[in-house]
Amino acid sequence: xxxxxxxxxxxxxxxxxxxxxxxxxxxxxxxxxxxxxxxxxxxxxxxxxxxxxxxxxxxxxxxxxxxxxxxxxxxxxxxxxxxxxxxxxxxxxxxxxxxxxxxxxxxxxxxxxxxxxxxxxxxxxxxxxxxxxxxxxxxxxxxxxxxxxxxxxxxxxxxxxxxxxxxxxxxxxxxxxxxxxxxxxxxxxxxxxxxxxxxxxxxxxxxxxxxxxxxxxxxxxxxxxxxxxxxxxxxxxxxxxxxxxxxxxxxxxxxxxxxxxx
Amino acid sequence: xxxxxxxxxxxxxxxxxxxxxxxxxxxxxxxxxxxxxxxxxxxxxxxxxxxxxxxxxxxxxxxxxxxxxxxxxxxxxxxxxxxxxxxxxxxxxxxxxxxxxxxxxxxxxxxxxxxxxxxxxxxxxxxxxxxxxxxxxxxxxxxxxxxxxxxxxxxxxxxxxxxxxxxxxxxxxxxxxxxxxxxxxxxxxxxxxxxxxxxxxxxxxxxxxxxxxxxxxxxxxxxxxxxxxxxxxxxxxxxxxxxxxxxxxxxxxxxxxxxxxx
DNA sequence: CGTACTATTTCGGTATACCTAAAATTTATA
DNA sequence: TATAAATTTTAGGTATACCGAAATAGTACG
Ligand SMILES: [Mn+2]
Ligand SMILES: [Mn+2]
Ligand SMILES: [Mn+2]
Ligand SMILES: [Mn+2]
Numbered sequence: 001x002x003x004x005x006x007x008x009x010x011x012x013x014x015x016x017x018x019x020x021x022x023x024x025x026x027x028x029x030x031x032x033x034x035x036x037x038x039x040x041x042x043x044x045x046x047x048x049x050x051x052x053x054x055x056x057x058x059x060x061x062x063x064x065x066x067x068x069x070x071x072x073x074x075x076x077x078x079x080x081x082x083x084x085x086x087x088x089x090x091x092x093x094x095x096x097x098x099x100x101x102x103x104x105x106x107x108x109x110x111x112x113x114x115x116x117x118x119x120x121x122x123x124x125x126x127x128x129x130x131x132x133x134x135x136x137x138x139x140x141x142x143x144x145x146x147x148x149x150x151x152x153x154x155x156x157x158x159x160x161x162x163x164x165x166x167x168x169x170x171x172x173x174x175x176x177x178x179x180x181x182x183x184x185x186x187x188x189x190x191x192x193x194x195x196x197x198x199x200x201x202x203x204x205x206x207x208x209x210x211x212x213x214x215x216x217x218x219x220x221x222x223x224x225x226x227x228x229x230x231x232x233x234x235x236x237x238x239x240x241x242x243x244x245x246x247x248x249x250x251x252x253x254x255x256x257x258x259x260x261x262x
Numbered sequence: 263x264x265x266x267x268x269x270x271x272x273x274x275x276x277x278x279x280x281x282x283x284x285x286x287x288x289x290x291x292x293x294x295x296x297x298x299x300x301x302x303x304x305x306x307x308x309x310x311x312x313x314x315x316x317x318x319x320x321x322x323x324x325x326x327x328x329x330x331x332x333x334x335x336x337x338x339x340x341x342x343x344x345x346x347x348x349x350x351x352x353x354x355x356x357x358x359x360x361x362x363x364x365x366x367x368x369x370x371x372x373x374x375x376x377x378x379x380x381x382x383x384x385x386x387x388x389x390x391x392x393x394x395x396x397x398x399x400x401x402x403x404x405x406x407x408x409x410x411x412x413x414x415x416x417x418x419x420x421x422x423x424x425x426x427x428x429x430x431x432x433x434x435x436x437x438x439x440x441x442x443x444x445x446x447x448x449x450x451x452x453x454x455x456x457x458x459x460x461x462x463x464x465x466x467x468x469x470x471x472x473x474x475x476x477x478x479x480x481x482x483x484x485x486x487x488x489x490x491x492x493x494x495x496x497x498x499x500x501x502x503x504x505x506x507x508x509x510x511x512x513x514x515x516x517x518x519x520x521x522x523x524x
Numbered sequence: 525c526g527t528a529c530t531a532t533t534t535c536g537g538t539a540t541a542c543c544t545a546a547a548a549t550t551t552a553t554a
Numbered sequence: 555t556a557t558a559a560a561t562t563t564t565a566g567g568t569a570t571a572c573c574g575a576a577a578t579a580g581t582a583c584g
Pocket of ligand 4: 363395428
């Protein structure tokens with residue numbers, strides 16, 4: 001309800017609320033928000049009340065938390081900051097993709113708008129970050145690449161890695177050690193029985209759906225078993241969809257473009 | 263007396279205490295510290311007590327405040343951060359020298375040690391910032407260039423601008439508009455009567471003390487009148503001393519090398 | 525449909541870093 | 555050297571953002 005003095009805490013709350021619905025639509029609950037922020041549930045209750053006073057979230061007691069238009073706008077601004085910073089750190093300061101998240105988490109609150117825009121210009125206005133996450137433009141427009149989480153894909157599907165969750169640096173290092181990175185092409189071979197690993201095969205980067213020649217040598221060195229955490233952290237673009245997010249005009253009623261899945 | 267949780271406030275206090283004695287030796291008082299930090303005197307009293315508890319300052323009630331060895335170490339680390347950041351913003355992100363101070367003031371608290379060192383490496387380990395202030399090395403060694411504030415110099419002295427106080431962006435823009443910048447060569451012509459301006463003459467950058475040919479055309483376009491604020495904000499290296507600070511071994515008992523003046 | 529279990533909020537408290545006003549101390553001046 | 559003026563500290567209070575424990579609301583199921 002009020003004109004808003006924002007703070008780095010508020011920025012983080014709003015960003016986490018947004019992120020929760022970026023790749024699926026169930027809204028976040030108090031407990032989930034507390035877990036992601038590493039604070040007590042009681043702290044979330046208090047802060048959510050404040051966010052509601054400032055008209056950044058909609059919230060009825062005992063129900064999940066949703067961003068208002070203002071909240072979404074702030075969240076997208078923070079997401080833009082975070083992802084541009086990650087991209088900059090990797091491209092200009094020799095950070096590796098598993099190091100950037102924590103650094104960006106702090107810097108996003110400290111840099112000026114001028115800094116952000118100079119950085120974006122220097123990078124050539126990139127549209128995705130080192131983990132494949134799309135970067136909103138300065139007006140808050142964002143376009144999600146039409147991708148599927150690896151656990152949704154059946155055997156035989158082929159695609160290119162469009163996004164890797166950057167939450168766990170360990171996992172990022174593990175994937176890299178096994179030759180998996182953004183844009184790596186994969187084929188799903190199949191699921192090992194009873195919630196086990198998912199078997200995939202790396203495809204040569206030359207592979208494309210238009211060249212349907214699929215060299216199928218069953219047990220070469222390109223096969224890999226991916227554990228549960230990896231499977232839930234990888235998103236693939238299937239068919240020939242190209243990966244760079246292109247900015248769209250804002251859709252009426254929301255700053256976000258419609259997601260694909262579901 | 264205690265192992266220390268540091269905070270951005272503490273970092274700023276210690277940095278301001280240090281800065282006060284960087285170009286002269288009288289220690290800072292409570293009121294001066296409050297003025298520079300933009301807080302109430304009472305806030306300083308409280309914070310100084312805390313700094314003393316943490317062994318960052320020496321302080322007896324009603325007397326000035328001095329850094330301990332630990333305090334100096336922290337201050338020099340912050341000064342390094344600040345000045346490297348300013349240098350980076352100017353060289354890599356197209357900031358102008360009057361914009362960088364405020365940005366660095368925030369960033370200095372947010373960046374990691376890794377960030378600082380990557381930045382320093384990328385810049386080739388610079389030893390002075392865009393305003394001529396020396397940058398301490400990673401061990402906290404700093405060397406002040408042997409310079410004199412413009413108001414200490416008599417008519418006839420010649421020298422090169424070694425440092426310009428970066429506190430007032432307005433002044434920086436004004437100096438730049440009049441063609442004065444780091445390393446500009448000047449000759450002091452004289453003081454206008456009764457606390458008025460100081461008249462100086464810009465010398466061609468080709469001028470050097472070894473070439474004592476001093477082309478003296480009295481009233482050309484290179485003459486300038488500098489007001490009080492400008493005179494107090496400019497430091498000159500006289501004679502042929504070169505400007506780049508070279509890192510020295512630490513002197514016993516202090517991390518700082520002896521200053522020249524006084 | 526009532527009771528146990530869980531999720532969420534409320535309550536009382538803590539730590540940091542500020543503030544204004546009042547008290548204490550130092551310094552300047554008559 | 556008293557007294558006035560300026561400086562500095564202390565006292566009392568605010569705002570933010572946390573916490574653990576207690577109270578309350580919602581859900582699950584026997
Ligand atoms: Mn953050
Ligand atoms: Mn990322
Ligand atoms: Mn600062
Ligand atoms: Mn500077």
